Amino acid sequence: MVRSLRVGGASGFWGDASLATPQLLAAGGLDVIVYDYLAEITMAILARARAKDPSAGYASDFVSGAMAPNLAEIAAQGVRIISNAGGVNPGACAAALREEIVRQGLSLKVAVIEGDDLTARSEEIAAKAPVEMFTGAPFPPKDRIASINAYLGAFPIAAALDRGADIVITGRCVDSAVTLGACIHHFGWRTYDLDQLAGGSLAGHILECGPQATGGNFTDWQDVVEGLDTIGYPIAEVHSDGSFDVVKPEGTGGLVSRGTVGEQMLYEIGDPQTYVLPDVICDFSDVKLENTGSDRVHVAGAKGLGVPDDYKTCLTYADGYRGGHIFTFYGLEAEEKARAFADAALARTRAQLKAMNAPDFTDVSVELIGAESQFGAMRQSPPAREVATKIAVRHVDARAVGLFMKEATGLGLATPPGLSGFAGTRPRPSPVLALFSYLTPKDQVTVTLRDEAGEVDILAAATVETTPPQRPALPLKPTAKSLVEVPLVRLAFGRSGDKGDIANIGILARRADFMPWIWAALDEDHIARIFGHFTKGQIERFYLPGSASMNILLHGALGGGGTSSLRNDPQAKGYAQLLLAAPVAVDADLLEAGEQNE
Incomplete structure (x- = not known):
């Protein structure tokens, strides 16, 4: 049996707290620390920065704030570092970090993953005129293009670790790839190990937003408010079968529970049965979340349905x-x-x-x-x-x-x-x-790994034919002798976010027997009444029986999305709060019994 891999998540966005790295290092026993800095808005900001200064375009505080003060301890513990801080200029990020390593007299090896940046090929891409993958909108004028980046996967990161890299810096990869790459390297997973790849991707998804998995943005915020100033950053103990346990450093604030982890699982995943990543198409509908100890949740049941032919490109x-x-x-x-x-x-x-x-x-x-x-x-x-x-x-x-x-x-x-x-x-x-999103065939993207040993092109992993998801049977419409209307928050946790102009709202039942009532209450008419002043398009609902939860997609609900919207909440961060405040009907006896048992 290969031992479990302990991965700490130290950054969820560009600007996250600087305390995460020393906190995780102080916890000890970690194999890897991962950093996620990139979002669509961040890529737009970095593209503007590079346009003004060719040496800019990366998350500079990764070098100055996360790495420089902690490099000696990272070297002493032998912790590997993986980060997408390279943004639109990973070579410059690596050069700055190497300079700092030399200045401190250390010998850490830095590898760079490049190839995601397709901006120089804008003329070629414009001639093919791909349409927007969500709205069908036509390709924008080529003279107005600022950046084009394919969302790369995890296998190039694993290759860099295989070659002895201590620190791996990437450009635009999917957020979860920084964790999955470490898992592939550690366990030797292959392209066809679909369920393991899906499990490692889910572990990365839980870590990718830092303390959102440990009590940040949590529905029951009162349970963690006294420890927010010392909130612990998440650690995933990943096992060889792709299951994992979520914990946090001892003595830190925050909370790890079915609610905190479940909210993050549902965050921004779209259709939970076709969550498409470069390395695997994931089905999270049967994932089970189990509290197995104080501040410990076991996560298992992710399925892999195939490997896509294309990279999502923004x-x-x-x-x-x-x-x-x-x-x-x-x-x-x-x-x-x-x-x-x-x-x-x-x-x-x-x-x-x-x-x-x-x-x-x-x-x-x-x-x-x-x-x-x-x-x-x-x-x-x-x-x-x-x-x-x-x-x-x-x-x-x-x-x-x-x-x-x-x-x-x-x-x-x-x-x-x-x-x-x-x-x-x-x-x-x-x-x-x-933002304009479309698909690029993998064979049209050359991924390059550069490290102290030289340069090598990394071939995209072979695609695996996709098995269509088996949609679960929906909850039967419940009945009761007496009904009571209560705010949804009495029955569920909620977390919301965005993908372009689509709002995602994940709702997790506090108890499995509440879920039929939640599903019945949150029909399209009810959702439209709450969000009719925002949404311009289709409303979709998806059921996840394994975790007793559902995901809601509101198309055309964000005024164009975070990079161009004029809304006060262009990323739907508060949409779950609107839904949780709305009244729903529930069996009065069931509600009373459920709350007495809490």
Whole structure:
């Protein structure tokens, strides 16, 4: 039997806390520490940075904050490091890290995985004119392309470890690949070990958002609030069959439970039976989550259905400009005053645009934060006496956005009373880098591994024919002698996020016998009532019997998605909170018995 692999997750986004690396090193006994820095928004930011400075375009604080203060201890413990901090410039990231290693007199070996960056091939790709994989939209104008990156997999990372790398830096790979690559290296998994690859990918998915698996963004936040300042970062103890245990360093804050791990499992996975990664198509519908000790959860049951022929590829392109500001109002009729102010600012700007024969804004967003504007038809509060008025606009010309900022500010002495705010200089227009996702055949991407021993091309793993998922039988509609309406949060945990312009909401039943009631209550009509003011497209629901949970997809619900949206919540981070607050019907006796047993 090959011993288990202990992997610590030290970063969930670019900007995560610097305490994670020393905390995990202090815990001891780790084989690998992984870092995930990249998201679609991050790639857009890094592409802009590289356009200004060819030596930029990577997560610089990986070198300065995570590695530099801890390299000596990393070397002493022999912990391997895997990170996608390379962003759109992994070579520069590796060069900076190697310089720091030499400066400290260490001998750690750094390997770089490249090949994801397809930007130089934009002319060739534009000639093929692939369509957007989610919406079918046409390929954007090639002269507006900022970056093109294929989402690579885990086998090149494993190859780098096989060649003796102490630290592996990649560009854009899927978030879970940094963990799966370590598993492939450690256990010797092959392309056809589908269930193991799916299990390792799920372990990576749990780790990829750092403390979101250990109490961060948790529905029952009161259970962890006293330990948020010392929250523990997650550790996965992965076994040779692909199952794993989730724990955290002893003595740290936070919580590891079925709820914290289950919320993260459902986070941003789309269809849970066809979660497509470069190395395996995963089916998480029968995954079981079991509390096996204090701050310990065992996860098993992931299935692999095949290996895809293509890499998901994300392109960012210039799509005009956006800008906005938050103006606060307080006092009687604060909502009405705020709306009047927003209307006046937009009308004044539009009048000037018309006089200049300039086009109207391509999008406008006005949200009154504090007046339950996020709740739409589910609003219950009386008129608010203080609101934060967010007004944002998009236009093809930066000058039009700047004009709006000027005119809105210029209304300061002509506004209804109660305008206030804490702000510095007037916000400036910012360029929009919109997202366009499509598929690239694997044989059209050359993946290169560079390390101290030289350079080698890594062939894509052979594809494995996909077995269609077997959809589970849906819960039967329940009946009861007496019903009671309660907020969904009494029955379930929830976590939400985004993929482009699609919102994902995962709902995990607190008890398995609550799930039929949850499924019956959260039908498409109920979901549409809650999110009708947001979503423009299809509503999909998926059932996961193994974990007594469901996943909901809201298409066209984010105003274009995080890289271009004007919404206050362009990544759907709070959508689960809206759903958990909505009333659902449940068997009164079942609810009482369930809560008495908690």
